[in-house]
Amino acid sequence: MNALAGILAFVVQKLATALTQLFVVATLVFSIMYIMPGDPVLLLLGSESSPSPETIAAMRSRLGLDQPVLTQYVSWLTDVVRFDLGNSILGGYSVGQVVADNLPRTLELGLAAIVIASLIGVPVGIAAALNRGTLVDTALTSMTTIGISVPVYILGALLIILFSLQLGWLPSSGYMDIGRNAPEHFRRLVLPAFTLGFGLAASIARMTRSSMLEILNRDFIRALRAKGMSERRIIWQHALRNASIPVVTIIGLQLGNLMGGTVLVEAMFNWPGLSTLLVDAVSSRDYPVVQGSVLAIAALFIFINLAVELIYGLLDPRIRRRRT
Amino acid sequence: MRKLIATGLLAAALASYSTAGMAQSTVYFGISGEPTTMDPMMQTGTTFRTVKLGIHRGLVNYDVDGSISHELAESYEVAPDGLSITFALRDALFHDGSPVTAADVKASLDRIRDPEGAASFRNELSAITDIEVVDNKTVRLVLDQPNAAMIHYLALPESVIMPASWIEAFEADPNVAPIGAGPFRFVNWTRGREIVAERFEDYYKEGKPHLDEVHYVFYGDENARVNAIRTGDVDIIDYVPARELEALEAEAEIRTERTFGPFMGLQFNTQFEPFSHPEVRQAIAYAVDRAVIINTAFNGIGTPIYGLAIPEGYMGYSEETTNYFTHDVERARELLAEAGYADGFEARLLASAQYSFHQNTAVAIQSELAKIGITVTLDLPDWANRMSKASVADYDFMVMGSLGEITDPDWLSNYYYGGTQLVRNNNSAYFQDDRIDELLDQARVSTDQEEREALYAEFADRALELSPLVFYMWRDQSYAVRENVQGFTNMPAFLSFQSGFSIENVTVE
Numbered sequence: 001m002n003a004l005a006g007i008l009a010f011v012v013q014k015l016a017t018a019l020t021q022l023f024v025v026a027t028l029v030f031s032i033m034y035i036m037p038g039d040p041v042l043l044l045l046g047s048e049s050s051p052s053p054e055t056i057a058a059m060r061s062r063l064g065l066d067q068p069v070l071t072q073y074v075s076w077l078t079d080v081v082r083f084d085l086g087n088s089i090l091g092g093y094s095v096g097q098v099v100a101d102n103l104p105r106t107l108e109l110g111l112a113a114i115v116i117a118s119l120i121g122v123p124v125g126i127a128a129a130l131n132r133g134t135l136v137d138t139a140l141t142s143m144t145t146i147g148i149s150v151p152v153y154i155l156g157a158l159l160i161i162l163f164s165l166q167l168g169w170l171p172s173s174g175y176m177d178i179g180r181n182a183p184e185h186f187r188r189l190v191l192p193a194f195t196l197g198f199g200l201a202a203s204i205a206r207m208t209r210s211s212m213l214e215i216l217n218r219d220f221i222r223a224l225r226a227k228g229m230s231e232r233r234i235i236w237q238h239a240l241r242n243a244s245i246p247v248v249t250i251i252g253l254q255l256g257n258l259m260g261g262t263v264l265v266e267a268m269f270n271w272p273g274l275s276t277l278l279v280d281a282v283s284s285r286d287y288p289v290v291q292g293s294v295l296a297i298a299a300l301f302i303f304i305n306l307a308v309e310l311i312y313g314l315l316d317p318r319i320r321r322r323r324t
Numbered sequence: 325m326r327k328l329i330a331t332g333l334l335a336a337a338l339a340s341y342s343t344a345g346m347a348q349s350t351v352y353f354g355i356s357g358e359p360t361t362m363d364p365m366m367q368t369g370t371t372f373r374t375v376k377l378g379i380h381r382g383l384v385n386y387d388v389d390g391s392i393s394h395e396l397a398e399s400y401e402v403a404p405d406g407l408s409i410t411f412a413l414r415d416a417l418f419h420d421g422s423p424v425t426a427a428d429v430k431a432s433l434d435r436i437r438d439p440e441g442a443a444s445f446r447n448e449l450s451a452i453t454d455i456e457v458v459d460n461k462t463v464r465l466v467l468d469q470p471n472a473a474m475i476h477y478l479a480l481p482e483s484v485i486m487p488a489s490w491i492e493a494f495e496a497d498p499n500v501a502p503i504g505a506g507p508f509r510f511v512n513w514t515r516g517r518e519i520v521a522e523r524f525e526d527y528y529k530e531g532k533p534h535l536d537e538v539h540y541v542f543y544g545d546e547n548a549r550v551n552a553i554r555t556g557d558v559d560i561i562d563y564v565p566a567r568e569l570e571a572l573e574a575e576a577e578i579r580t581e582r583t584f585g586p587f588m589g590l591q592f593n594t595q596f597e598p599f600s601h602p603e604v605r606q607a608i609a610y611a612v613d614r615a616v617i618i619n620t621a622f623n624g625i626g627t628p629i630y631g632l633a634i635p636e637g638y639m640g641y642s643e644e645t646t647n648y649f650t651h652d653v654e655r656a657r658e659l660l661a662e663a664g665y666a667d668g669f670e671a672r673l674l675a676s677a678q679y680s681f682h683q684n685t686a687v688a689i690q691s692e693l694a695k696i697g698i699t700v701t702l703d704l705p706d707w708a709n710r711m712s713k714a715s716v717a718d719y720d721f722m723v724m725g726s727l728g729e730i731t732d733p734d735w736l737s738n739y740y741y742g743g744t745q746l747v748r749n750n751n752s753a754y755f756q757d758d759r760i761d762e763l764l765d766q767a768r769v770s771t772d773q774e775e776r777e778a779l780y781a782e783f784a785d786r787a788l789e790l791s792p793l794v795f796y797m798w799r800d801q802s803y804a805v806r807e808n809v810q811g812f813t814n815m816p817a818f819l820s821f822q823s824g825f826s827i828e829n830v831t832v833e
Contacts, residue, residue, distance in 0.1 A: 042711045053745075056715075059442050090360035091515075092499055098515045157547075164555045172551040174541065175517060270541075270548045272516035280516070280544060283678065284360060285708045 025298040085292035095292035106273035113197030121201040125208025147202025156195040173270035192269040211243040252308040350537040354558035358542040363498035367444035374824030380484035380504030388813040406470025413461045416528040419509040426463040431488035470769045473734030507533035507828040533828045564802040566623040584798035585820035586727040587633035593753040596720040603663040605791040611656035612692040621684035627798040635817040639733040640780035668697025674719035677704040717753035752792040808833040
């Protein structure tokens with residue numbers, strides 16, 4: 001009973017923190033957009049013509065931008081609580097709808113990147129650990145250093161040159177609905193997901209290597225060896241299982257950080273995700289779209305971190321006790 | 325190693341699955357951004373114009389050779405006194421199957437000239453005082469005074485005709501289901517990705533269009549856009565960056581369609597003391613080596629301007645007006661001294677870091693003006709902010725990258741006219757000269773070719789003498805097209821941004 005109450009208190013506290021974070025983000029997003037110079041009305045009215053002051057005023061009032069900032073803030077916040085993100089200033093479409101359309105694409109890109117990163121990172125890390133100190137280890141470890149340091153826009157450009165322009169194997173950009181043409185959908189996912197996941201693959205490889213090395217030096221491994229268990233069984237069944245806990249932690253923590261990488265990757269590969277939406281909206285000063293997409297990205301980040309913390313807290317009582 | 329091979333095989337297998345299974349005559353047009361609205365009366369940039377000219381047609385439009393082509397109007401007649409234009413409509417249909425009538429024309433044009441409205445060319449079209457529906461297929465535009473430029477404003481992509489019923493139903497939400505009478509019918513708009521249009525079977529031009537579908541795919545990133553045409557993901561792209569032109573031309577399967585269109589130059593805030601002197605503005609015209617701008621900002625691709633930015637063949641063009649200035653640093657120093665600035669001065673130049681060619685043009689001008697003692701500080705906000713500053717004349721001088729909207733010389737009014745609104749996007753802030761206003765007014769109402777030529781010749785002399793605007797170069801405006809796509813035309817000079825019109829002629833092998 002006492003344990004259950006502890007868990008409940010822990011969950012409630014984490015949820016409260018997450019909600020507070022969301023509120024702070026919402027307020028920040030709102031105010032930053034109004035501190036930022038640049039007038040959406042002028043962009044909306046076009047760059048070639050010369051709108052008269054009356055036209056500008058009429059447009060401003062039609063968009064509700066002539067209201068006091070505080071009024072706009074309160075009404076925006078109330079709408080957000082009801083999951084209404086408003087309409088785009090420029091296009092008139094529902095921001096909630098377009099965010100809901102783009103969010104899964106960004107998530108898909110992020111998840112694909114993690115899958116690719118794990119498929120590469122874990123085997124590389126194990127191979128390096130098992131060949132510790134040899135040439136193989138040095139080679140693999142240096143590769144991970146490169147992997148961590150190479151910026152995504154360089155890696156992406158190199159991959160496009162190699163796989164799209166030289167070899168012609170994969171498209172350089174674009175997106176295809178999975179319902180319309182599934183194989184094409186995945187072909188178009190490969191390069192951006194690989195670009196996004198490469199740095200993470202390197203982190204995973206390093207973590208796997210050091211974690212494996214640590215486990216392999218533990219007494220229980222020695223005991224198993226002394227018992228005469230086959231090396232293969234020791235590594236795959238006992239060492240890897242124990243070594244994987246910190247690796248999984250890394251993946252969980254990196255999922256949020258990957259979202260940052262999507263800004264560049266989506267632009268480079270013309271991937272219609274949240275970041276593309278955000279970047280376009282910022283340059284056209286489409287306030288509601290900027291607010292909606294930043295809020296969605298922040299909410300995603302907060303949600304992932306919340307999930308990770310909750311899972312650890314539930315799995316490991318020490319974390320729970322320390323924090324409550 | 326086995327894993328590597330497996331990955332390679334997987335990639336090869338994925339690659340062998342091609343997109344060839346799609347409809348044969350579909351063209352993917354990579355455009356440099358997503359339109360912000362589908363309301364035709366708004367001029368929000370080239371990307372929307374490109375889409376608009378696939379879906380809509382006006383009474384008249386600019387044809388691929390730059391002439392005025394009769395579209396929904398079978399013919400038109402300007403009254404002898406020049407005070408009205410009467411259009412006879414052809415038997416054309418809108419995409420919803422309804423016929424194009426005089427009432428639709430009236431509704432569409434009334435909407436543009438609505439004083440409460442926000443149409444981009446409201447000012448220009450407000451010279452129409454009344455629109456009379458003569459009969460179902462005849463419509464008369466009444467003007468307050470003769471206006472030689474009116475037919476050109478009606479040819480703009482912003483003056484297209486929509487069904488009156490559509491305006492009533494969708495005016496508040498023009499993005500849902502655009503309807504026009506153009507060669508392609510709007511199918512859908514997937515936010516962040518593309519706008520799809522399909523062939524309109526009942527288009528009034530026999531045998532056109534040739535394509536089944538056009539996908540206007542948004543490529544905001546110029547590298548992604550160029551890569552997309554290299555790999556064949558798209559068939560046509562707009563705004564080819566100057567640094568990629570040569571490389572794309574070297575590719576066997578791609579050709580480039582080049583024209584010069586927009587000009588680069590300077591606008592001045594004439595309330596900033598030094599720039600109130602014509603001598604100073606002239607000095608700045610003399611001082612800058614055009615080659616430095618062309619090399620710094622445009623990879624060596626561009627054509628210098630030493631006078632007014634009037635394309636050859638346009639009214640107002642002459643050998644003398646184009647070669648009025650030279651690159652002459654000595655002359656520039658003399659002129660500065662005449663104006664009382666022998667030791668130079670400091671000034672703030674507004675441009676934008678969002679477009680590298682704007683920024684680099686500013687950098688080139690900064691270094692060139694340093695040679696005559698003018699210390700330039702750069703103000704390089706993003707484009708939205710640059711526009712805001714321009715609209716309140718928050719600059720000493722400003723990099724201009726623009727063009728004339730129409731081919732009639734009245735385009736000059738937007739750049740030189742004083743009038744009631746002295747701070748505009750395209751003029752030099754607070755510049756006003758009575759003689760220039762008079763000449764522009766007279767030339768606009770004149771219907772006599774020779775008289776107009778004479779008036780614009782005099783205008784040119786005055787404009788160069790006062791030099792409220794200084795022009796440096798023509799910028800290249802290029803499209804790249806896959807070799808298997810025929811019929812796309814990059815329309816000449818100022819009309820380059822209306823090249824989307826030619827989509828009705830495009831075929832694909």
